[in-house]
Every structure is written in C-alpha cells, then in structure tokens.
Amino acid sequence: MGKVTTGATISLDGYIAGPGESGFDLLFQWYGNGEVEIPPRLRISAASAALVKPEWDDTGALIVGRHLFDMTNAWGGRHPMDVTTVVLTHQRPDDRPDDDDNFVFVTDGIEAAVAKAKELAGDKNVAVNGGQMARQCLEAGLLDEVGVELVPVVLGGGKTLFGELGTAPVQFDGPIAVVEGTGVTHLRYRVKK
C-alpha cells in the first residue's frame, strides 16, 4: 500500500501564494531554471529532477479540490502528471455524468476521497494537491508525508501551507531528505504518528 503525500513550494516566510494570488513567478522559477526536461512543460535542475522525478513516477493517483479543478479548467482534460485525479467536491459537475480514467468525483468527504485514490493508485502513492485538501488530510490523520520546496523569497503575506489548521500543532519526523536544487531547497518530512 502506498503513502499519502502532499507538497508545496513555499517562500521563506511560509507562503504558498503571495498577497492577492501574487508571487507565483518567483515561487515557481525552479520549474523552469534547469536542464532536465520533464514533459509537458518543466525544465528543472538535475538535482531537483533526481529527487522529484521518481516521486512523480511513483504517484498513482491525485486528490484535488473542486476549486483547483475549476481554476485550471480540468487541466484541459487530464492532469499533466498523467494519472487519474480524484476531485473532492460538494456537487458533481453537471457536464460530467460519469467518472472516467481522467477524473473521479467524490462528494462524501476527505476520507472517501483518500480511500478512492488509494484504490486507484494500487501500490503507488497518492498525492494531495492544494492547501485545503492537504489541511483536511492532515486533520483527519490521513497524511503520511509532506514535501516542502523552500524558495529564497519573502512574500510578506498570502496563503500558508496548511492554512488555519484545526489540529495544530502537528509534529513531523525529519527531514528524511534534503536536496539542494537551483533556487530551491527540497525537504521531505514524515508525519509523526
């Protein structure tokens, strides 16, 4: 059985997005400043790739919230990580009567979303995307690992990694990995259980 992981690129002052959804150009410089191409669009450093490429290859299913699904216009039809994406939502979209290999909709909470994603992932891992989903997983005790891509910029405000967490403080073991990329430090932690 795989792990449930989440991760985010964060600023030195802890923000995954700056004020008014700003700062993404600075946070995500590391997605384009390297020499290793990862389709469809990334060019990351060899050091970053050596860590994150296997992580991505080991991901068997994703969980996202409805907000991200709508914002990205369903990634044009399929998530760029090329796996089935479980979308947690209050109500199934009108224009999608059936689940398919691209998107599966879950309307009865984070536990059900994680269970469905684990079933889809098989032996591989489940990756949880977005602060709200990550927060719900952590609060429900369903999260195993968190990855932080720490970027040397101070944004001065915005959205934090897990938002206002109901169960804080939460302690972690690690870092179980520290890798220096170009303009980013990758850190991996295990939730203390």
Place this chain on the structure above:
Amino acid sequence: MGKVTTGATISLDGYIAGPGESGFDLLFQWYGNGEVEIPPRLRISAASAALVKPEWDDTGALIVGRHLFDMTNAWGGRHPMDVTTVVLTHQRPDDRPDDDDNFVFVTDGIEAAVAKAKELAGDKNVAVNGGQMARQCLEAGLLDEVGVELVPVVLGGGKTLFGELGTAPVQFDGPIAVVEGTGVTHLRYRVKK
C-alpha cells in the same frame, strides 16, 4: 566592516510564534536536545554548534526592539550573548539615564540603530533580533543575511518571519549554507542587492 544579519526559528508553515504566543516549546526544542553546552543555558547538537557557535562568536552587537527588551526584563541586566545591545525605542526608559556597555538606547529610527550597532561591533557582525526589527532593516535595505532554523512542526497560525513587509517580494541568494541539526535544519541566505 561586518554584516547585518537576522535569523529566526520558524515552523514548516512559516511561523516564528504560534497562535497566542504558543509553540515555543516545540520551536526551541533544538536549544536543548544536543550534547554541546553553550552557556548560559543551551545544549545543542554538534552539527548545530559547528554552524551557530562561530556565528555567535562573530557577533559584535545586537539590535532589539523595546518590546523584547521589556518582555525579557532586560535579560536580567545583560544579553546572554554577552555583547552590547542597541535598543530601538520611541522613548528612553526612565530608570536608565545613561547608556552603558550593556544597553544603548536609540530613539531616532532603524538607520540610526544600525549605524550605532555597527560602530559598537567594529569588524564583527550586527545581529538583529525580533520580527519587527528585522522587517524594518529589510525594508530599509540594511540587512545583509538571514538565517532560518526550520523546525518540523506545523503551528497553523501566529507570527511570520518578517510580518507584513512593505517592500515584498524580496529575493535572496542561497542558501549559502544548509546544515542539518537534530530536529532543525539551518539555512543561510544573502539578501539580493
């Protein structure tokens, strides 16, 4: 001429203090979980000590705000780092008519405080303590380096490293050092100028 540095122990979600000034027991575990004694009170890991002990030895003067000075009751008479401490305040305390080797009071702003501290530090560095002072230094372009002691805990809310920074975003070079202590990752960054 020395550098002007600041540093803070922060949670994975970017907080230097949890909600309602909580979380210090978790943030500062690394001050007591090691085998190297640093008087008067610290016992830190050998890896942490190898980095921070020289940094502390190279510190020639401190800058703090009045709030920290009052909160700590003037550290009982002298700062534990055993250097002269410049206190930036709107009004000199009534019970301290004169500056001395322990405390020097500056009432005309952060630039004057940094100038005074540099004069006192000579060839050594000036360390700026406290989020408000660090923020003012960074906004005024007076900060050279920032150190982050990243601790694997999520606090879910509280005070952030530089607070609401007027000049954000600010970019840094580095990390120029990454050291893994016990329960803490030390990262050092240079302000991009």
